[in-house]
Amino acid sequence: MRVSTRQTQKSNTRKKIIETAYRIFSEKGFSVPTSIIAKEAGVSHGSIFVHFPTLNDLLICLLSDFGDNMGASLHMLAKKCYSVENLLKEHLNVLEEYEAFYSRLILEKNRLPDEAKSTFVIIQSTVAFHFSSVIDREIEKGTVKKLPIHILFNTWLGLVHYYLLNKEFFSDSNGSVIRRYRAELLSTYLNLIKKESEVYE
Amino acid sequence: MKTCIACGMPMENISDFAANDQGKDYCVHCSRPDGEMQSFEEKKENLTKFIVRTQGFDESAAGKIAENMMRKLPAWKKYFD
Ligand SMILES: [Zn+2]
Numbered sequence: 001m002r003v004s005t006r007q008t009q010k011s012n013t014r015k016k017i018i019e020t021a022y023r024i025f026s027e028k029g030f031s032v033p034t035s036i037i038a039k040e041a042g043v044s045h046g047s048i049f050v051h052f053p054t055l056n057d058l059l060i061c062l063l064s065d066f067g068d069n070m071g072a073s074l075h076m077l078a079k080k081c082y083s084v085e086n087l088l089k090e091h092l093n094v095l096e097e098y099e100a101f102y103s104r105l106i107l108e109k110n111r112l113p114d115e116a117k118s119t120f121v122i123i124q125s126t127v128a129f130h131f132s133s134v135i136d137r138e139i140e141k142g143t144v145k146k147l148p149i150h151i152l153f154n155t156w157l158g159l160v161h162y163y164l165l166n167k168e169f170f171s172d173s174n175g176s177v178i179r180r181y182r183a184e185l186l187s188t189y190l191n192l193i194k195k196e197s198e199v200y201e
Numbered sequence: 202m203k204t205c206i207a208c209g210m211p212m213e214n215i216s217d218f219a220a221n222d223q224g225k226d227y228c229v230h231c232s233r234p235d236g237e238m239q240s241f242e243e244k245k246e247n248l249t250k251f252i253v254r255t256q257g258f259d260e261s262a263a264g265k266i267a268e269n270m271m272r273k274l275p276a277w278k279k280y281f282d
Pocket of ligand 1: 210227
């Protein structure tokens with residue numbers, strides 16, 4: 001099927017808006033006006049509204065990309081018989097890939113439009129779903145301490161979020177906080193939750 | 202690949218389908234023991250309990266999240282119009 005030039009142009013514009021919004025929001029936060037996004041993307045302000053009638057529509061599009069990637073990566077692991085260690089590593093891999101964007105999300109979550117906020121919570125619930133299915137199995141096998149799933153999940157997320165939210169203290173440059181601390185965070189967390197005979201090296 | 206109309210889960214293996222029946226549009230987690238699909242109320246209650254168990258949220262907050270998840274799925278759309 002032949003795609004018309006007009007259609008190609010339209011999808012190029014959409015792509016440019018998405019890439020620019022992702023970059024600007026990550027750098028400066030979600031309150032940057034769409035007129036700035038348009039200017040940076042080199043498109044007319046009006047064309048943003050053609051593709052994304054509201055800020056919420058644009059945010060949902062960016063969030064869905066992040067959520068689909070996270071969901072697909074963790075789901076792929078789920079098909080194998082994976083360990084909690086592998087799951088957490090993969091979680092960090094995806095977070096590192098989206099680090100600046102994700103840090104903005106957790107910092108500004110309460111100021112996002114309701115639907116965007118809800119989309120973010122649903123993404124975290126998907127992570128919790130995969131986390132719980134692995135942890136349930138490990139608790140049953142006796143490799144992880146029998147602690148409530150939600151505390152195990154929230155402890156992990158709280159730890160990672162603390163480092164992301166305090167990047168200015170944990171990192172002296174623009175380098176990734178996750179890349180710098182991932183080994184320490186992982187091994188410490190695993191040592192906390194594993195049964196003693198299973199201590200993680 | 203088919204995804205469950207009631208929870209969105211990808212269904213790859215035959216054991217993912219309700220009653221091991223690949224003709225079904227919903228998954229093993231969304232079916233009752235007799236193979237029928239759970240009702241709106243049953244699914245909402247199960248999802249809410251699951252969110253409370255895995256994330257520790259307050260039950261009414263978890264109930265709202267469960268509804269927002271269901272809102273996007275083909276099986277439950279009509280309950281939100
Ligand atoms: Zn299902």
